[in-house]
Amino acid sequence: MSEKPRPGKPKPKRGKPFPSSRRPKIQQPNRPRKEAENPENDEEENNDLIYGRHTVLAALEGQRQLNRIWITPKLRYSASFNSLLQTAKKQGSIIDEVEMDRLNQITEGANHQGIAAQVAPYPYLDLTELMEKARSSSEKPIIIAAEGITDPQNLGAIIRTAEALGAQGLVIPQRRAVGITSTVMKVAAGGLEYLPVARVVNFSRALEELKKAGFWIYGTVAGEGTLLPQVNFDQSVVLVIGGEAKGLNLLTQRHCDQLVSIPLVGKTESLNAHVACAIALYEVSCRRHKKFLNFSPEKEST
Numbered sequence: 001m002s003e004k005p006r007p008g009k010p011k012p013k014r015g016k017p018f019p020s021s022r023r024p025k026i027q028q029p030n031r032p033r034k035e036a037e038n039p040e041n042d043e044e045e046n047n048d049l050i051y052g053r054h055t056v057l058a059a060l061e062g063q064r065q066l067n068r069i070w071i072t073p074k075l076r077y078s079a080s081f082n083s084l085l086q087t088a089k090k091q092g093s094i095i096d097e098v099e100m101d102r103l104n105q106i107t108e109g110a111n112h113q114g115i116a117a118q119v120a121p122y123p124y125l126d127l128t129e130l131m132e133k134a135r136s137s138s139e140k141p142i143i144i145a146a147e148g149i150t151d152p153q154n155l156g157a158i159i160r161t162a163e164a165l166g167a168q169g170l171v172i173p174q175r176r177a178v179g180i181t182s183t184v185m186k187v188a189a190g191g192l193e194y195l196p197v198a199r200v201v202n203f204s205r206a207l208e209e210l211k212k213a214g215f216w217i218y219g220t221v222a223g224e225g226t227l228l229p230q231v232n233f234d235q236s237v238v239l240v241i242g243g244e245a246k247g248l249n250l251l252t253q254r255h256c257d258q259l260v261s262i263p264l265v266g267k268t269e270s271l272n273a274h275v276a277c278a279i280a281l282y283e284v285s286c287r288r289h290k291k292f293l294n295f296s297p298e299k300e301s302t
Helices: 039-045 053-061 082-090 100-106 127-137 152-164 182-188 203-212 250-254 273-293 297-301
Strands: 049-051 066-071 094-097 115-119 142-146 169-173 197-200 215-220 236-241 258-261
Touching (some): 049 053, 053 182, 100 115, 127 142, 127 169, 127 197, 142 203, 152 273, 203 215, 215 273, 236 273
Parallel strands (some): 142 236
16 A cells, blocks of 8 residues: 555655756745845945045045046146146046036035045055054054944044044944945045044954053943043043944943043033044043143142
């Protein structure tokens, strides 16, 4: 007697089985695609257009790779741009002389001031390179670590402030945060040409690597840490700035050597990320340069 098929299994069909190389592919059910964590940021990072005289001039002076430059004839032969454009052309940039109407079209009506450029992807450093570069610039360098900044305007303002107040580098996470986009470059107003940026996969691990390299990690929190005027900042410093909505998460706080807070006397409980970064960095900068400024908190209090 032939064996009866087991319950729940279909009866075998007659005919020769398919050879393994010719077996029909089983069509998988359509599964919903996983949404990007920051769809706005992903879209923005693909926008590689910068514009405005100061922004493009800083990119040219910093020898950033510009794939194409659109510029009005009058501006092209000006003293500020002519020689730099010649250098960029030798490095492979395409220079297009265009009228204002064409630039209006390219920049979608933005305030381009007669020039726009298509930039190559931003050349991030790895963390080791960033630390070496910071050490070569200062005996006790300052690095900003921005945990989860999602607004390119905020990140651009942080970069501009950090460079102006003497920081030697910036660390940002690869996930759940904006990268270096054209908007960031525009807001940074040239600061990116002098402030190197490392983008790391694991933010907490990066803080631990910085610790091992001799940096002291200060995490900025709202109202829960040591007040900034009470901190010495007499080491190589990493100033950790939290995201716009939630600040520093608990895991990041655990990786900090010390939590610090800005003394607020008004009713406002917290500050914008780039404002908090500016105040904290100014405090560190003042401590570092008090000898040159002839300023001492001890003398001021007497």
